[in-house]
Structures are given as structure tokens and as C-alpha cells.
Amino acid sequence: MFILYCLLQLFFLPVLLLLIIPAMAIPKYRGRIPARLGAGLSAIIPASAASQKTIWVHALSVGEVTSAIPLLEGLRRDHPRHRIVFSIATRSGHTIARKLAANLVDYIIPSPIDLLPVVMLFVHRIRPMLFILVETDFWPGLLGYLRLKNIPAVLVNGRISEKSMKGYYRFRFFFRPLFRSFRYLFMQTEFDAKAMNTLGVGEKCIKTAGNLKFDTNILNNSAANELHSLFPSEKTLLIAGSTHPGEEEVLFQVFKTLRHSFPHLLLIVAPRNPNRKEEICSLAESLDLDIECRTSMNSSRSPIFLLDTIGELINFYSLSHIAFIGGSLVNYGGHNPVEPALFGIPVLFGPYMSDFHEIALSLLRAGGGLQVKDGNELQQSLESFLASDRKREKYGFAAQQCIQQQRGVINNHMEILNKLM
Template sequence: MCLLYQISTGLLTVLALPLLLCLAIRRKYRGRLVRRLGWELKQQLAQLSSSSARNFWIHALSVGEVTSALPLVRGLRDSYPDANIIFSVTTRSGMDIARKLFDPDSGVLIVDAPVDVGPVVPFFTGLIKPDLFILVETDFWPHWLHFLARQGIPTILVNGRISSASFQRYQRFSALFRPMFATFTLLSMQTEADAAAVISLGLDAGRVKSLGNLKFDTSHLQAGQSAQENISDNKQQYGFAPAAPLWICGSTHRGEEVVIFEVLVRLRTSLPDLQLLLAPRNIERRQEIVALANQFGLSTRCWSEDRTGRGPLLILDTIGELVACYPMADVVFVGGSLVAEGGHNPIEPASAGVPVLFGPHMEDFSEVAAGLVEAGGAQQVVATDELYTALQHILTSAAVHQSMAQSAWRYVELNRGVVDRHLQSIQTVLDTGAVNR
């Protein structure tokens, strides 16, 4: 199987060369592409301590994976203060967020991820010399993972999860995916269901653990961290009236905004000062959403275009700001759930101590969603009328609002400790090169 991967990788390199050359010509991609091929990597790594006992290489695909990794990176820094931490990121937006989260004093070196072709990964690995490689959630590259395994470098998947669509793909092409997953020393999955899915692919159960979702331990999301006056200031910063209720809809997809605007118009008959912050999953859809709002007679502001305006409806069309907005909300709707997109992570608003609503399509976060509903911190709605009724109930009853907010926060608190479990497993891997079985 390794020979098969070597042959396929060689073919991929030959086929990718024309594409790489085309990208290199375009100014938009040129800078990142040459860095992803290893340009200036040696100079960047020169900033690291040459006397460090260990080098940790952590890789994340984009914004979501970078934010998931934050508590683990902080835990590693506290547990191994003398270690070098090299954090590679694939996408430009993920790189921007990583630079915001890990300031120069954090001791984390941020680099562009290698292109998984030919000699690039061996070049990166030879310069970084990792004692441990940690992959966050996704972005599986077979050549990369197989090369690390051949070099005897322990590799850990953290915050792993498998959607139903991914699981079907892994089963269909098991001859390719099973040996790739088998390169991991440890597969740390978010839930027991995720762990069972991995094992069912034919992997060694001794290498699979369910250690929980790292976002439970994201320190900057703890509820109650903002005093009421700070929430008021933040609402004014975003152009909202501080005393009026605010509904936040996060990571929405096409087909959901029409429902949201319809419900907003209906709610305003009894709650005329209700405000809305809508953050689309794809910020490039801003003008489409503005046009849709106009059809409902709603005047909107786009945050990327106007940061001084005021008004009750704001489209948050920037990357990396949504999480910090959640504490301002009176209620949050989690997008990707009224349409069949698998939903998005409800832990972030729950961590802010805010009542959470989502639609029927929460397949990618089914255990967390079910846990929040059972705890009383969230409610699942199926259609427009249910969303309207739930919002009306939460926004007009102080007792209902307080009960859901406290239940959401308690659910998150009860599930903290994920980083500590990961650190224990990491130490075991470092000590023995394997997982306790």
C-alpha cells in the first residue's frame, strides 16, 4: 500500500506542476504558493530556540480548525514551556485568524502549510524536525501522513469528527482511506459516535479515543466574562441600541435568510425594537442577502463597509468576529441547520451563556445538539412557525430566557476538561510512542 501511495504521489506531482505554474503567475496566489513550497521556511524557523527539548508541529485547515486548536495550544505551552510550537495553516483566512489569536509573545511560530506533492513535505519535515505532529479535525493529505509515519514521527488527530457524508465516502474508498487513517498513532474523536465510526472502518480500536470537543475549553468563550456594561459598550460599537433585544444568527446558509427575515418582520409587530446581527457562512453572499432584506422592507448595514453607522440590522461580513459577538445576544440561532448542511457548532453561543436555537439538520454536531436540548439550554425547531414561537417565548419571558441561558452555560461547564485529557494522551504518546490500551 505504501508503494501505491508513492506511485500515486509521483503521478500527482507531475499532473500538479502545470497548475502550480499557473498559480505562480497570478499575483493573488504567488506569495502564499512559494511559501507553501518552502520558500523562506528556513529563515522563519531560525526564530525558534535551538536548545528546545521538543518541537511540536500543529496543523489546521482554516478558521474553524484554528479556533478549535487555541485551547490545546495554550495547554501545550503551559505544560511544555520550553518546547517549540510550529503552527501551519492551509487557507488565507485561517492564517489571518491564527495571527490574531497567537501574538508574537505566545511563542507560536505560524507558517504556511506545505503543498502535499513531491519533495515538499520531506523538505518541511526535515527543517521542522517534529517530535510530534498534531492534525486538527481534518485536512487529510495521504503523502504527508504516510511520510511522517515512515519517519517514525508520532501523529495525533485531535477534535476528530466524521459527518455522515464523509463516513460514506470513507467506506466507499476504504482501500485508500483505511491505510491513511492507520498512520495515526492516536485518533482523538469528539464523540463516542465518531470513535465508533472510525473503528468500524477497520482501524485498531486501541488507537481510537473519545476525548471530547476542544471548543468546550476555549477559554475566551466563557460565559459571564463580559460585565453588563461591556456588553452595552460592545452593542454600541456595532451600531446597536444597548437596551434593545438582539438576535444573532450565526453561519447562515442560502435558504435560511428568507426564513430569518420573515420571522424578524413578524416578531417586530410585538417587539418593534428587536435587532438582528446576521453572519453568513459565506461572506461573499453579502449583496445577495442585502437584496433579500430589501424585499422584506428591511434596511441593512454591512460591517465590512460601514463601521460607524447605526441601525437594527447588521450583516457581519467579516471573518473571525462572530464568536466575540455572542455575549451581546439575547438569543442565538445556529445556521446550516434549517437547510441540509449538517449544522454548525452550538458550543460557542452556549459558552457565552445565551439561549440557543437550531433547525433539524444538526447531523455534524448531533451529540452536542442533543445534549444541549436535554440540558434545557437549546431548542430545536423544524420550520418558520416553530422558530417564530420559540423566539417569541424566549424574548418575552425573563424566566424562560434566564433558565435557558443558565442551562446552556452549565452544559458547557460540565463538559470542560477536554484539554487536560488531550494533554495526558499526548504525554503518553511522547513517553512510549503509542497509546495506553
């Protein structure tokens, strides 16, 4: 497959160039595309000494970067003298990596565009003894070339949603050799492991290791303490994390109703895409609700607070009293409920949690999570938590215990990774 992929690249190279060159005229890609083609790479990463061992870790964007932090901590702890190169595909992910991983890695770079000459340039310059991919961003050129050079590749925190599984299985002629390029695949759950085996990956290569986010420890305490001044102490904070279109309107309607009985309630909305802030602010105004944005305020004076920044969500979870997980009232597969649960607050989510099914199920079984089917059920559930501090504390404690009992995931990874080094 690798040879066929390279031949197809050569055939379509003129078309690819016609796509890449105009993209470089767009401001947000202007500096990043040349870097992803290898421009300036030698200036960023000096040639390593022959005896120096290098680990290359790659993450797609913000979510994968935060997942990678426990892994990077484990690698740095067990291999303090190894060089760690951390590549990220997106600009937002790169920004978060600089905030969270600067003291854990030696170099943070844009990831290579999957053209064979570019891949060869990156591999030759980095000279990794091990390549670790976090969750997703599978590229046949990179994985094929690593295999050709006998450099082991490992997938960590792997997961397969039901939707992805259908696509992978339909095109298994393409994905099977892609997944077989990995020496090991550390999957989050038994379901993910069985799905990978169904695709034709050998059982010896598949490990059920848990979700790296169970070992999350990336709260910026000083930043979190500063945030306390934004909200009056008498406020009860309801946070909706990683929301998607179609959810904010439901949340605003529920909040508007709840405010009659609970005037001290304040809603924090953190959209998955902060660039939607104008759309969300317009929606709030159409419902006669005052809203303020994080980027334009020093203290909260409005009942709704829009978190239109990247990388601060975990700090706001630490301040809140109740959390709702976005992407679950509309069919986006939900988002990870681990972070709010870590801070001992009740976690609510809608019916669409397929991407984090087992984590959501474990929270429900532990009595730390609550699933609602629509806005009416969401309102009723929130009313019960707002009316009873005892109930809120009970669910919050159960949520925190549920996550604490599953920590130590990084040790499952490091035991095998250390043998490859």
C-alpha cells in the same frame, strides 16, 4: 499505499504543475502557493538546536484554528520550553491564527502542499518530535512520510459525520491505512469513535476525549466591550451564526414579522462565508429591510447588522440575547453551538445538526437548546423567548451549565500527549 501514492504523484506531476502555475497568477494565491511549496521557510523557521524539542500542530481553516486554541494553551502550559509550529492551510485561517495564537506558538506558517519533495522539505526544516492534526485535512503524503520517519502523528478533535462516514467506508481501501497512520485518534464522541473502529482502526488507538471547544476561552474582552457601543442598550439582539444560502431569506421573513410585536429586536447575521455580503444585502433590500455591514459602520442604525468579518463571531455571541445556529435549516450538518451556549443564551437550531448531533442533543436534554423544523416553528419559538425574559434566562442558564459540566476536555488530551513527549 504511501509508495503507490508517491508513484502516482510522479506520474501526474506535469498535470499538477499545469494546475499550480496558473493558480499563482490569481492574487489571493500568488503569495500563498510559493510559501506552501516551501519558499522562504528557512527564513521563517531557524534551524533548531539539537536539544530543542518541536511540536507541529496543523489546522485547516478558521473553525479548526479556534478549536486548536485550548490545545495550544495546554501544550504551552505543560511544555513551556518546547518549540511549537502552527501550520494553517487557508488564508482566512492564517489571519485568525495570528489574532488568537500569536502568544501561544513560536511560528505560524502556511501548510505544505502534499507533494513528497515539499513534505520532505517541511519535515526536515521543522524537525517535529510530534505532529498533531486538528479535526481534518488528511494528506497521505505527509502522514506517510511522518510514519516513515517514525514521527508520531495524533488526530485531535476528530469527528465523522454520517455523510463523511459513507464516503470513508466506500473507499476504505484508501482511508483505512490513512487513519492507521495516527498513533492516537482523539474523537469527540462515542459515535465518532465507533465509526473510526468500523473503518478498521484498532480500539487501542482510539480515544473518546470530547470536543476541544468545550474549553474555549478566546473571548477578547476589550474588543467585546468596544462592541457594546454599536448597539443601543434597549435593543434585544438575535444573532444567527454561520448561516448558509437559503437560511437568510427565512430569517429575514421571520424577523420582519417579529418586528411588528417587538420593535426593539435587532438581527445580527454572520454568514459562514463573509464574501456573500452583497448577495445577502440585496436579499434584505428586496424585502424592504435596511441592513448595515460591520466593515462600513461605527454604530448600528439599521434593524439588521451583517457581520462580514472573520474572527469576531464569538465576541458578538457574548453581546446577544438569543442565538440561532446556521447550517441547520438547510442540510449543511449544522455548526458548533458551544460558543453561544457558553455565554448563557438560548440556542436554537434547525433539523440538520448531524455534524454536532451529540452536542445538540445534550443541549436539548439540558433544556438549553431548542430545535425547530422550519421558519414557522422558528418564529413561534422566538416569540416565546422575546415575550418572556424569565424563559430566556432559564434556557440560557441551562445551556451554560450544560457546557460548563463538560469542560476539562484538554486534560483528557494532555494526559496522553505528554507521554509522547
